[in-house]
Amino acid sequence: MSALPEFYRSSIGKKILAALTGLFLCAYLVVHLAGNLLLFKDDGGAAFDAYAETLPNFLIIRVIEIGLFAAFAVHIGTGTYLWVINRRARPRGYLVNKPEENSSFASRTMFLTGSIFFIFLVVHMKSFWYPSRFSAGQRASMYSLVTDAFADPLYSSFYVAAMALLAFHLRHGFQSAFQTFGLRNKKYSPLIGSVGTIFWLLIPAAFAAMPLYCFYRSCQWLH
C-alpha cells in the first residue's frame, strides 16, 4: 500500500490525480446536463420535478454524490497544493515578462478560474442542492425553485458568467488532462481537441441557456 503515497509524492502523480478527478467531474457535467435539459420541456415543470424529486431516492445516486464530493475535494486540494509548489519554484520573478507571447491566458489562469468557480459552486449548492436534499416537503417544487431563482436578472447573470468561467477552465483543462495521462500524441491530439470542444464550448453553453431561458420566460412583458 506504500505505492499510493509514493505515487502522490511525485510531481506527475499529483498531476494525474488532478487530471483524473477533473475528468470525472467533466463526466458528471454530462449527466447533470442531461437531467437538467428537462427544464426546457414545456409541461410546467412536471417532467423536471418528477426527475428531481425521485433522484435522491436511489442509493446509487447517494453513492455517486459522495464520490463527487470526494472528487471535488481532491481536485481542489491537489490543484492548490500544486499551485503552492509551483509558486515556490520561482522565489524571484522577472522584471519584464511576456507570457502572452508563448502561452494562452486560459492555461496560465487555471488556479484563478478554478478558485472563482468555487464561489459559484458554494452558491449553487446552497441554492439548489441543499433544498433538494434536506427540505423536501417544506418547500415549493424544484421546478419553481429554479425558475423563481432565475427570474432574478442578477442571479441569472451570475450563472451565465460562471458558465463562461467554466468554459475557460475546461478549454485548457480537458486537453491538459490527456497530456498528463500521456495520451496526447500526433495521432490522438486532433481527436482530443474535437471532443474537448464539446466539453468546453457546448456543455457550458447549454448550462448557460437554462438561466437565460428561465429569465426570458419570467419576463411577461416580452411575450
Place this chain on the structure above:
Amino acid sequence: MDFTLKVWRQPDRNYRGQFRVYKAEGITPDMSFLEMLDSVNAGLAKKGEDTIAFDHDCREGICGSCGMYINGRAHGPERGVATCQLYMRSFKDGSSIVIEPWRAKSFPVIKDLVVDRSAFDRIIQAGGYISVDTGGVPDGNSVPIPKPDAEKAFDAAACIGCGACVAACKNSSAMLFVGAKIAHLAALPQGQLERKERAIKMIARMDAEGFGNCSNTYACEAECPKKISVLNIARMNLEFILAKLR
C-alpha cells in the same frame, strides 16, 4: 544602432543583485546579441569596470551554454533560436532592452547573467544513460532502428539543455527537458534496459531539485531554441505511469 540596456548585475550567489543601465552604441544590425554584449564589455573593461558575466561557448546554437531573459522572453523575441543566434536587427534602433538571468529556485544565479544549471546534470546522472558492451567499437548500424523511431529519438535528442523551458515556464518546470531525455532513450533499442528505472529516477531527481510542475501551458515549446515538442512531456508521463504499473 544604439541601445539602452538594463542588465541584472550580481557579484555572486550570496550577494543581492540589482539592475544597472548601460549604453550600447555603434552596434551593427548583423551583430549577434552576444557580440553586442562583447562590445559593451570591451567598453567596461577599458574603463576598468567589472564586465557583464554571461555563459557562452559555441556561438552557433548547439552547445546550450548561452541563455538569458531578454525583454520578457527566454532567448529574446525570435522563435527557435538561442541567444547567440539572435541578431540585433531584431530590435528597434534606440530601444531599451531588459536583460535578466533565468529565474528559478533550481537555477541559482552565480554571477550577473550566469546561472548554475548543474541540477540538469544531476537529473541526467540519475538515469540519462544506457548500458553498452565494453570492447571493440561496434559496427555502425549494427542495431537496426526503424526510421520513424530514429526520427522521433532525434527530435527529442536535439535538446541542448539550455534551460529556456524552465526559464519561460510560469512554474519553473523542467518537464520539457526531462521529457525530451526520457522520450529520446525510450524510442531507441539501446534505451530499453534501463527504461523503467530511468523514468522513475529522473523524475524523482527532477522533483528533488525543486523544479515546479507542468501546467501544460506549452510556453516551453514556444521558447525552446530547438522547438522540442511538448508531446515529449506526454511521452514522459506515459513512461512514468507504465513504469509504476509494471
